[in-house]
Amino acid sequence: MPVSHHALHAPVSLPDDSIAAAGQELAESAWIDVIQRMDEVYSELVASQETLETKHRELAEAHHFTEGVLAAMTDVLIVCDTVGKVRQVNRAMLQLTGRPENALVGCDLTELVQDSQAQQQIANLLAAGRSDMQDVEIALPRQQGEPVPVTWNVSPLYDGEGRYSGFVAVGRPVGELKRAYAQLQAAHQALKSAQAQLVQAEKMASLGRLVAGVAHELNNPISFVLGNAHAMQRYAGKLTRYLNALHANDLSPENQALRIELKIDRLIADLPSLSAGLMEGAERSGHIVDALKRFSAVEENTRQRVDLADLTQRAVHWVSRAAPFRVDILNTGLDTPAWVCGSANQLQQVLVNLIQNAFDAIEKTRNPRLELTINRQGQNVELQLHDNGSGISEEALPLIFDPFFTTKPIGKGTGLGLSISYGIVERHGGQLSADNHPAGGACFTLSLPAFTG
Ligand SMILES: Nc1ncnc2c1ncn2[C@@H]1O[C@H](COP(=O)(O)OP(=O)(O)OP(=O)(O)O)[C@@H](O)[C@H]1O
Ligand SMILES: [Mg+2]
Incomplete structure (x- = not known):
């Protein structure tokens, strides 16, 4: 506020006496000196006050600016002294923990965490002092909900005279990041398996077409092999009966010789197992063709x-x-x-x-x-x-x-x-x-x- 100093120029009344004229002159000049001095002092005072006011304004602006920056930070911030007492926190920290500022400021850092492992980590951090500050991951408990894992970047804090006065910890909640990463991994996995399935499905589809063709082609020959094998089995039974009937009677010597030469008795004895083998082979081939047909079947899905x-x-x-x-x-x-x-x-x-x-x-x-x-x-x-x-x-x-x-x-x-x-x-x-x-x-x-x- 500007200071008025007109009052300092108020006229000074001296007695109108000629004897004292010289002394009066002297006194007057002394007064003028004093008044001038005072004037100067006042001017200096006014100037200093103005500077002070400007400085004060600048300081307030700087303070607001810092406050604004701290409040705008989405990362959480804790400022501690050298023994780990919390000096300041930002708004993100209040929001994350769900606790008011006065519950955080002034308390020990170890009181902010729950488990002994985290407390040990903080103790190590404090013991290391400014010499070896490392980034750490420590979960922060919340008023409501699960603790949030936070990665902390810790740096030493120095005062105006360059003395170590504590540390600043800036933390970023990694829960979201971790969740997003897990989701990404799951999506990647799903994509991979979908791709594998697609490849398999395509393989199946082309093989299916091939197999369907083969099965179709094989089906006819196999069915007549099977049909004929059945007929042969029946015929062999009848022929065996017939030959056995013939052999029951006396054969002519030529026929008898022929019977021995052609080993007819062994052939007759072999016939059942031969035809059984033929049938089994034909049936097995039939099963394989059936399986092939089922493999390629586009049978509709009964729901x-x-x-x-x-x-x-x-x-x-x-x-x-x-x-x-x-x-x-x-x-x-x-x-x-x-x-x-x-x-x-x-x-x-x-x-x-x-x-x-x-x-x-x-x-x-x-x-x-x-x-x-x-x-x-x-x-x-x-x-x-x-x-x-x-x-x-x-x-x-x-x-x-x-x-x-x-x-x-x-x-x-x-x-x-x-x-x-x-x-x-x-x-x-x-x-x-x-x-x-x-x-x-x-x-x-x-x-x-x-x-x-
Ligand atoms: N439980 C299992 N333990 C070890 N290997 C297995 C098992 N199931 C399948 N396999 C392997 O997978 C292969 C293919 O199985 P798949 O069922 O397709 O044919 P298969 O059993 O050999 O013949 P089919 O089923 O036509 O009689 C098997 O031969 C075997 O090597
Ligand atoms: Mg099998």
Whole structure:
């Protein structure tokens, strides 16, 4: 505020006396001196006051600016003294912790965290002093909700004289970042598996067309081999009867010689096993063609309500009946219905194949065991089959769903079981995957959409 100093120039009245004229003059000049001095002092005072006011304004602006910056920061900030007492926090810190400023300022840094590990980290930080400040990750507890993991960047703080006076910790909550990263990873994983499925589906589709053609071509010759083998079997029976009737009577010596030369008796004895072998071969070829046809079948998906738990138990029943050894079956979640949507016949085929494969895998295991677990997971029903066989080798793992891939001896496996099952499950909108279990043995997971009515 400007200071008025006109009052200082008020006229000074002196006695009008000639004797004292000289003295008066002297006194007057002294007064003028004093007044001038005072004037100068006042001017200086006014100038200093103005400077002071400007400085004060600048200081207030700087203060507001700093306050604004601190408030605008989304990262949390804590300023501490050398022993770890909180001197200042910013608004982000209040928001994150959900605590008022007076509950934070003045307290010990260790009081802000919960677990002993975090307290130890802070103690280490304080012990290291300004010499070795490192970035740390310490979770901050909140008034409401889970603690938030925060990465802290810690730097020493120096006062105006350059003395170490504590430290400033700026933290960024990484919970969001971690969640986003996990989501990204899950999306990446889903994309990878979708891509793998697409490749597999494309492989299946082209193989399906090829196999359908082959199956179609083979079907005719096999059916007449089979038909003729049946006729031959009947004819052989009749011819045998006829020849045996002839041989019961005396044959002419030439015919007798011919009978011996052509080893007719051995031929007759061989005929039944020959025709049985022929039939079996023809039938087996017929089965393979059937399987091929099923593999490429575009059979429409009958959408019924199917109990996967019941279906699994029935499949186990049939496979165990045919197995020459006993298997420990451990069921979890199979005692209550697990409704899925699809064709009971086709799903039965998938289950029999998976269970048969498991039985084949544990045939030589000391205590053969198969664990079956059904989980109902929201929109899906998941069946896990974990056997204690020797598992699937790393080389075989990417190939087992390929048609004709088998490690079983010729005549035992066609290598079509899993590829057919894969196709069926896919047409049901589900997924079939295989892996080795950490505890050993193979683990197949079948996931199907739950029946929703
Ligand atoms: N539970 C399992 N443990 C170890 N290997 C397995 C298991 N299930 C399948 N496999 C491997 O996958 C291969 C392919 O199985 P897939 O069912 O397609 O054909 P297969 O059983 O050999 O013949 P098919 O089913 O036609 O009789 C098997 O030969 C085997 O090597
Ligand atoms: Mg199989």
